[in-house]
Amino acid sequence: MVIPGMKIICAYPVNLDALYDLGEERISRFIQSADPSGIKSEMKGSIRSREDLISSLLYCIQQGSGAEILVESLQLAEEIEASFPWSFRLGGNAGIMANLLAELGARPILNAPALEPRLGALLHPGVGIPVSGRLIEPSLAAERPDLSSEVLHFVFQFKESDRIPSPQGPISAAKDNRFIATYDPVNTRMVSNQDFDAYCQDHIQEIEGAILSGFHLAPLDRYREIFPPRIEQIRSWKEANPNIYIHVEMGSFQSPGIARHFLRLLEKADSLGLNEDELETATAEYSAIGSSTVLSTVLSTARPKMSQWQERMQKAAGLREHLGIFRVSVHTRDYILSIMEEGKITAKEELLSLQKGADAAAALAATGSAKGMPPNEVNPRGLEAQREFCRLGAEAAGVGRGAFHKRDGLVVSLMPSLLAREPRITVGLGDTATAATFYQELQAIKRDRI
Numbered sequence: 001m002v003i004p005g006m007k008i009i010c011a012y013p014v015n016l017d018a019l020y021d022l023g024e025e026r027i028s029r030f031i032q033s034a035d036p037s038g039i040k041s042e043m044k045g046s047i048r049s050r051e052d053l054i055s056s057l058l059y060c061i062q063q064g065s066g067a068e069i070l071v072e073s074l075q076l077a078e079e080i081e082a083s084f085p086w087s088f089r090l091g092g093n094a095g096i097m098a099n100l101l102a103e104l105g106a107r108p109i110l111n112a113p114a115l116e117p118r119l120g121a122l123l124h125p126g127v128g129i130p131v132s133g134r135l136i137e138p139s140l141a142a143e144r145p146d147l148s149s150e151v152l153h154f155v156f157q158f159k160e161s162d163r164i165p166s167p168q169g170p171i172s173a174a175k176d177n178r179f180i181a182t183y184d185p186v187n188t189r190m191v192s193n194q195d196f197d198a199y200c201q202d203h204i205q206e207i208e209g210a211i212l213s214g215f216h217l218a219p220l221d222r223y224r225e226i227f228p229p230r231i232e233q234i235r236s237w238k239e240a241n242p243n244i245y246i247h248v249e250m251g252s253f254q255s256p257g258i259a260r261h262f263l264r265l266l267e268k269a270d271s272l273g274l275n276e277d278e279l280e281t282a283t284a285e286y287s288a289i290g291s292s293t294v295l296s297t298v299l300s301t302a303r304p305k306m307s308q309w310q311e312r313m314q315k316a317a318g319l320r321e322h323l324g325i326f327r328v329s330v331h332t333r334d335y336i337l338s339i340m341e342e343g344k345i346t347a348k349e350e351l352l353s354l355q356k357g358a359d360a361a362a363a364l365a366a367t368g369s370a371k372g373m374p375p376n377e378v379n380p381r382g383l384e385a386q387r388e389f390c391r392l393g394a395e396a397a398g399v400g401r402g403a404f405h406k407r408d409g410l411v412v413s414l415m416p417s418l419l420a421r422e423p424r425i426t427v428g429l430g431d432t433a434t435a436a437t438f439y440q441e442l443q444a445i446k447r448d449r450i
Contacts, residue, residue, distance in 0.1 A: 006442060009200055009210035009237070010098035010127075011111035012230070013187035013217060015151045016119050017091025017427065020084045022061075022158045028165050030054070030083050036167035045220065045254055047071045047181055053080065057179050058166050061158050064174025065277060068252050070182050070219060077152045077183035084154075090122040091153050092187065093213035093249055096428045097435035100360065100370050101211075102126035104439050109135065109200065109207070113193040114151060114186045117142045130199035154181040157426050175333070178427045188217045190230050197233070204237050209245040209442045211435065212269075215262050216251025223258050231265045238268040245344075245445055247438050249431070250274035256281050263323065271327040271340075272319075273434050276312060279330050283315045309385040313337055313412065331357070331433050335382035337414045347404045347411045348397070349444040354415035355400050357437030361429040362418035368425055370432045375418050382416030389414050 020026075031039070031054055038051030041058040047069050060067050071077045090096060098108035102124035109128050112119075120142030128135030155178050158164075162173040182188075200207070212234065218226045237244055248269045253259035259281045266272065274282060306314070312330055317339045320328040327340035336354045345353070363374040378401060386403050390396055394403040394414070402415040 005105065005107050006208045006446065007107045007109060007128075007203070007206055008101055008439075008442070009111075009207060009212070010094040010101065010108045011196070011210070011212055011214070012094055012190045012192060013184075013214035014090075014092035014095030014098070014110060014112050014115075014119070014123075015153050015184060015187060016122070017089050017153045017155050018081065018086035019089060019155045019157060019427065020086055022156055022162055022164065026084055031165060031167075033083075039167050041166065041168070041171065043067060044069060047076065048073075049076070050079070053181055054166075056181075057156055058164065058171055060177060060179040061162070061164055061173045062171050064160070064177055066177045066179065066252070066275075067277075068180040068182055068216065070184075070188065070217070070254065071152070071154075074183060077154075077181075080154055080181060081152060086154070088118070090119070091155070091428070093251070093431050094211075095119075095123065096431040097211055097213075097438075098127045099124045100432055100435040101439055103371055104436070106439060106442075107135070109196070110138075111192045111196045112138070112141070113191045113196070115142045130195040132195065133199065133202070135199070151186055152183045155179075155427050156181070159423070159426075176423055176426050180427070182217070184217065187214055188219055189222070190214055190218065190226050192230075192233070200233075200237065201240070204240045204244070207237075207241065207244055208446060209247070209438065210234070210237060211247045211249070211438050213249035213251060213431075215248075216253045216259075218258065220254055220258065223261065227262065227265060231268075235268045245270050245442055247271040247273060247434070249434055250278045250282065252278060253281065256284060266323055266325065269325055270344075271329065271438075272323065272325060273329045273331065273430075275430055276330060276332045279312060279315055279319070283319055307385065307388060309335065309337070309389070309414065313339070313414070317410070317412070329354075329434075329437070331361075331430050333417065334379045335385055335414055335416045336433060336437070337412075340411050340413075342406065342409050342411055345411075345441055345444050347406055347413065350411060350413050350441070351397050351402045351404050351415060352400070353437045353440035353444065354413055355397075355402060356440045357433035357435075358415050358417045360436035361433035362420055364432050365420035365423040365425055365429055370436065375420050377419040377421070379417040379419045386414055386416050 034050040044052040098110045120138040123138035129141035329338040359374045360370040363372040364370040394405040404413040
């Protein structure tokens, strides 16, 4: 049974993404225009110059990793914009997730404090923008852009084995990924407008869930003043409606210190999502997390040296225990795994939710649409992780793919991804998987309450 029209809060960032698929000629000219002595393959804390941008981009290409780094000035952002032939699409974690949720039949309530006509046209008409106590379509809510709050997100997409010149010699991409350079004084402050705040507070009893992100955009010098109002807002929702299911996406923070500060504030969230890089950041400080024995029974027959998926599963289990929340999920290129308490969602419902998320992300990568036909090929590394998980005592799904293990009040699940051999899109895949998974979980929670 599908439950249509469930209201879901989506906050905080929504914006236009400017996409560029790296091509050697354009990037060569851009690199040649910079000072070669200031270019190294290393991640910068922020982008203050062309050299900082190139250094961070080269690092991500060489590592095959993704990142999002803030551009410090509008002037530099305008220089970057003028240097490449961009294509534009909907961006921002909340915007991407709201659009997918609307396509799936939900009624997202989107925070969009800087909604201009070009951005409004990219949002699904089923996305609700709070205006004067009611929800209206994005195209009707859009206003003329305020040039003083111009928002520019530059997404450099690269594919495995792309070769990029550098002063130290050509660098080949380790795997498909993207690097994002962001100038965004609105979303970095996690601004919410009064109409959004008032609507959520007045209608919180009607709202089934909230899916929140954008904390990683807070700048180094202001995060301690930006986080508290947002955390207080989440707390007020949960206190007014204890049944609301709240999922928070971690994101790639500018420093491990900000990430750890953020995690300490998550007491009212039910679920935390993160990718493999963010998992390493979240667990680096706590040696106990890395050696958690929560899953010792599941992994007791493992080889002395654990597989990478086992290490991640152990860290995710320890992180969930440390934070004291219902669920932690890790989405990677090869698989999605989750650790949750029994009771709110059954093991099979969770596995189906993870499969819906993995399939939506694969469809987006392969076709450009999350509702397109997903590829048939199962990611071989994810499939091997599933088989090994089953050899260690997990139960196969029976239908579809994936496996789960239940013990001592916990449900541990692993879902292999599907493989898009020639991806059309590499940005927004994690958001798509998260939103599709969340919606399926919310359906299951709501059915169990009826």
